[in-house]
Amino acid sequence: MLLVTVLLVAANLRPTVQGVGPLLDQIGRETGLTPTLLGLLGALPLLMYALVSPLAHSLSHRFGMNRTMLVALIGLLVATIVRSIDAGLAPLWIGTILTGIAIAIGNVLMTAIIKHWFPDRLHALMPIYTSILSGTGAIASGLVVPISHLAWGDGTAGWRLALLATGVLIVPGIVVWLIAIARTGPDRVEGEAPEPRARGIWRDSTAWLVAGYMGFQGAGFYMMVTWLSPLSISYGTGEVQAGVEVMVVQLFGILGGLAMPFLLRGRGRRWTPVALPLPALLGLAGLLLWPQVTWLWAAIFGTASGGMFAVSMWLTADRARGRNSATALSGMAQSVGYAVAGLGPIAFGALHSLTGAWVLSLGLVAFCMLALFVVGFLLRNHRYVLDRKDAADEPSAPSATQAP
Structure with a gap:
């Protein structure tokens, strides 16, 4: 039951955001929003991730992990409904912001919940969890446009109903969550030691490299799923x-991410982060030079992008000696990473609005891939963040072969 709960809740953490990109053209035609504002609409959830993610642990500590996650799911349901109300632009913007806040909390808590409920099966379940995230987001991207074209009343369903449909699993998620927490009882985290402290993470050069890798890969990915x-x-x-x-x-x-545990071995630990941006650059070049086979370039870019996402998550564990520093690095890298990623779709849309073409916009994605190449190269010599033998720190982080 707990496994079903985790997977069903995970299935709600991507569709409401990643279903927006394919509908931007419809939204723009109906609302008159400029490409820059449409880019902001796609990026708002990511900016909320950056702002709210650092607060999720404090909320969980104060109100309990179970209750905080329940409120996040209910908030996601309310946000999805509000976003689809046909009453001008205000519901669209307000619902989008609330969606980002709810998912930001869910993103942070789900990793802790998986560790809490399945401490001995963490590395078996994390690849499944990340695959559910990617898979449900992909399904939403593929289905929202056909849903918007369905006959409805005197016309078609439209983009508002299609966005509402991205939340179809939220109510089942709330129901199974209530059943699960009724069976598990109160949060057992209350008896744990106080939150570990790892000072100096914001001044650590390796931490900034890890945050940069997460940010540039996120920016490239979200620019593509928003604007492709x-x-x-x-x-x-x-x-x-x-x-x-x-x-x-x-x-x-998904395929790219699942391949990473096999590539991040031996010398691959050093060179896989460096090499992954190269096929992504090939995909971008193909989009410019031979757009008739966009599906091919999408597959190439997607495979590389999925690999880079898995690498960025792996780095937050691999470059930390133990739980204290890993917690600090993960929080810092996600906050910075989502801030950078959130600016990507806005800048992409602004460049398209300025030039009326796609060359500079795709050039921005290419710049992110080149930046990833450089950052990956700088990370090739293994160094831990906060590299001091702190007696309070716990055993070392998972090895590369355990990465999702």
Whole structure:
């Protein structure tokens, strides 16, 4: 039952955000939003991740992990409904902000919940968990446009109903969560030791490199899933096919992520983070030079992007000696990473609005890939963050072969 709960809750942490990109063209036509504002609409949840993620642990400590997660799920349901109300632009913006806040809390707590409920099966379940995240986001990207075209009343369902449909699993998620916490009883984290402290993380050069890797890969990914559909439509692709191409990016990202435990071994620990941006650059070049096979370039970019996401998560564990420093590094890297990632879709849309073309916008994604190459190269010589033998720290972080 607990495993079903984890997977069903995880299935709600991506669709409401990643279903927006394929609908941007419809939203823009109906609302008159400029490409820059549409980019902001796609990026707002990520900016909320950056702002709210550091607060999630404090909320959990004060109100309990179970109750905090329940409130986050209820908040996500309310946000999804509000975002779909046909009453001008205010519900769209307010619902998008609330969606980002709810998912930010869920993102942070789910890792702790998996550790809490399945301490002996963590590294078996994390790849499944991340695959559910990627898979449900991909499905949402592929289905929202066909849903928007369904007959509804005197016309079609439209983008608002399609966005509402991305929350179809939220109510089942709330129900199974209530059943699960009724069976597990009060949070057992109350008896744990006080929150570990690891000072100096914001002044550590290796921590900033890890945060940079997470931020640049996130920016590249979210620019593509937000803007690939409008880009493809501008080349003459139909809306449904363009949505499927966004789904291809995310589905192949699952394959890339699942391959990482096999590549991050031996010398691959040093060179895989360096090499992964190269096929992504190939995919971007293909989009510019041969857009007729966008699905192929989407598959190549998606595979590399999924690998880079897995590497960024692995780095937060691999470059920390123990739980204290790993907790500090993860919090810092996610906050910085989501801030950088959130700016990506805004800048992408602004460049397109400024030039009316896609060359500079895709050039920005290429810049992120080149930055990842440089950061990966700088990270190739293994160094721990806060590299001092702190007696209070716990045993070393999981090895590369355990990474999701």
